[in-house]
Amino acid sequence: MTGNDLAETLAAAHGLTKTDARKYVDTVFAAIGDAAAKGNEVSLNGFGKFSTKKTPEREGRNPATGEAMTIKAATKVSFKPAKALKDKVNG
Known part of the structure; x- marks a missing residue:
């Protein structure tokens, strides 16, 4: 599964445009990357x-x-x- 696949799944599940969903997916991954770069732990409940x-x-x-x-x-x-x-x- 790619980032585009995740965005399509998010768009279909929540009635978003694929462009908006892709922005949300990119934002989540950027936040995880930024936290890791600072040495912070990122915990996603159930994941x-x-x-x-x-x-x-x-x-x-x-x-x-x-x-x-x-x-x-x-x-x-x-x-x-x-x-x-x-x-x-x-x-």
């Missing part, structure tokens, strides 16, 4: 939780050459599904 995790700098290997290299520290976004979502997916 799941988006959070960030810092990973330290570490040594790794180039898989093509086997040469040692340094992998930079980074912040990763993770998603943990809620029990309701897990139950829905698993029947």
